[in-house]
Amino acid sequence: MANSKPKQRKLASVGNYQLMSLRLGEGSFSKVELAKHAILNTKVALKIIKLADVEDPYVMKNLKREALVMSKLSHPNVVHLHEVCSHREFFCLAMDFYPGGTLCDLVSNSQLGRLEESVSKLYYQHLLSGLQHIHQSNVIHRDIKLENVFLTLDRSKAVIGDFGLSNLWSHGGNLRTRCGSAEYAAPELLDKRQQYGPSIDIWSSGVVLFAMITGQLPFNAEESKGKVTKLFDQIKLGLGEDHYRTFDSISASAEARMLLDRVLTVDADHRITIPQALKDPWFQDIDIPETEERSDLSLTQQLEVAGMVKDKLMLLQWSPEQILAYVKSAKGKYGKTAGCFSLLARELKAKSPVKTKFVLKPSALPVDYKAKSPPIRMSETPEVPVIKKDLTVKSKSPVISPIQAKLDNMLKKQPTQTTFWETRQGKAAVFALAKLKEDQTKNEGGPSEAVVFQPPPPPKQQEVRSFFKPERITNWRRSLKPSQGAQRQGRLKRVDYSCLDNPGGQDSRQPLGSINPNVGGK
Numbered sequence: 001m002a003n004s005k006p007k008q009r010k011l012a013s014v015g016n017y018q019l020m021s022l023r024l025g026e027g028s029f030s031k032v033e034l035a036k037h038a039i040l041n042t043k044v045a046l047k048i049i050k051l052a053d054v055e056d057p058y059v060m061k062n063l064k065r066e067a068l069v070m071s072k073l074s075h076p077n078v079v080h081l082h083e084v085c086s087h088r089e090f091f092c093l094a095m096d097f098y099p100g101g102t103l104c105d106l107v108s109n110s111q112l113g114r115l116e117e118s119v120s121k122l123y124y125q126h127l128l129s130g131l132q133h134i135h136q137s138n139v140i141h142r143d144i145k146l147e148n149v150f151l152t153l154d155r156s157k158a159v160i161g162d163f164g165l166s167n168l169w170s171h172g173g174n175l176r177t178r179c180g181s182a183e184y185a186a187p188e189l190l191d192k193r194q195q196y197g198p199s200i201d202i203w204s205s206g207v208v209l210f211a212m213i214t215g216q217l218p219f220n221a222e223e224s225k226g227k228v229t230k231l232f233d234q235i236k237l238g239l240g241e242d243h244y245r246t247f248d249s250i251s252a253s254a255e256a257r258m259l260l261d262r263v264l265t266v267d268a269d270h271r272i273t274i275p276q277a278l279k280d281p282w283f284q285d286i287d288i289p290e291t292e293e294r295s296d297l298s299l300t301q302q303l304e305v306a307g308m309v310k311d312k313l314m315l316l317q318w319s320p321e322q323i324l325a326y327v328k329s330a331k332g333k334y335g336k337t338a339g340c341f342s343l344l345a346r347e348l349k350a351k352s353p354v355k356t357k358f359v360l361k362p363s364a365l366p367v368d369y370k371a372k373s374p375p376i377r378m379s380e381t382p383e384v385p386v387i388k389k390d391l392t393v394k395s396k397s398p399v400i401s402p403i404q405a406k407l408d409n410m411l412k413k414q415p416t417q418t419t420f421w422e423t424r425q426g427k428a429a430v431f432a433l434a435k436l437k438e439d440q441t442k443n444e445g446g447p448s449e450a451v452v453f454q455p456p457p458p459p460k461q462q463e464v465r466s467f468f469k470p471e472r473i474t475n476w477r478r479s480l481k482p483s484q485g486a487q488r489q490g491r492l493k494r495v496d497y498s499c500l501d502n503p504g505g506q507d508s509r510q511p512l513g514s515i516n517p518n519v520g521g522k
Helices: 057-061 065-070 103-109 117-136 199-214 227-237 241-250 254-263 274-278 299-312 320-328 336-351 402-410 424-443
Strands: 017-026 030-037 043-050 081-086 090-095 149-151 158-160 288-291 356-359 476-478 494-496
Touching (some): 065 081, 065 090, 103 149, 241 254, 299 336
């Protein structure tokens, strides 16, 4: 009987996550499955890497780098990492699940075979916003393509995912490893002697924009023996006449063409940057939100989530403060408790949406360039009337502006004490008395002159002097204690021992032995 291979068991669950028999994606050594948290009943995208299938030593060496990269990112247009599950056979990442599919699915299934320019504009703005945060976090994605841009359920937001080929970088430093999809590769990636930086992600985003607008990739070659060589030759030339004819066939706007020219520039030093791209005239007719990073929950909200984790996971022996400290520690940052905490925190953040700063852009008005106005000579220039206006503001009482108050606070000026007549009520009283005096003068037939009411001077502060000020109070002390065995005679009195310095003098005093209340004074 021939030996048959052992039947592999189907993976049903990993940690707290149960697989739902729906594969979202698949790579060379990994697959992404739809999973559900067994306790919270929340859907996630579970990336499963089978360690036995990883043959590349470079991949095995940098297996945990994807989790390290994603732990540095927190942005509405970037996929969020919740939990890391490590096993002797598997290495799994639990991430956000976006049921809207990818940009590749949206473009392929559209009726026109491409997206409307207004829709492409919105998605490209989201892509640039997420890329800007990634680069500011010292990360290069290195695999920007249609398949790695995910959409929400209502397809109102695009999110960047799949950081399997991403790497960390520092300002001024460059990378050497060549990776990514050939159709989206930047020209500097084709030269093995040349180093590269974040500009390769900008080139790849331009390829994504071209594909959204036209429905086809700008650089592509038919399957043949020399496909890669032909593809690289096209990339090194950049946009050409064939691409511009494609723009004419779909009636692409001039602004979109100019932006693609600046993004798909072969020379990386002259390629447009992300801040420049976001200010391009192509975005002029929409309101571009300057989205802030996902603000962390306040301490009160975090303790609230920690209390929910305590109830969900039955951690009765732990307090919310202990749970919060554990999920923030290096040991428990991406464990089971931290995964539950992160998913509950995401639901709480969803109830309070991310704050965005909307920058109102002027609407792009149609301009008729054919209509030309007649030239105006300098002698025929009409005179513009100048309206002179008295800009002197008469105020009844001096008002301190907020700016002045802030400057005073910065200079740490001591606040001056004001009297009643300098307050608003005092000034109102002065004005009312002056008005009353003026009306009385008019009724008597006298000249109406402005009467200035002088408030009475503030009262002088009285100097308080002490009633009794002893001259030699330091020489006063209590009388001596009685000797041992002797009886104390009456109350102890304070005694001035100055008589010891002048015995028998006029200023000598004797202590009172007792006070007789029956003896009256003269």
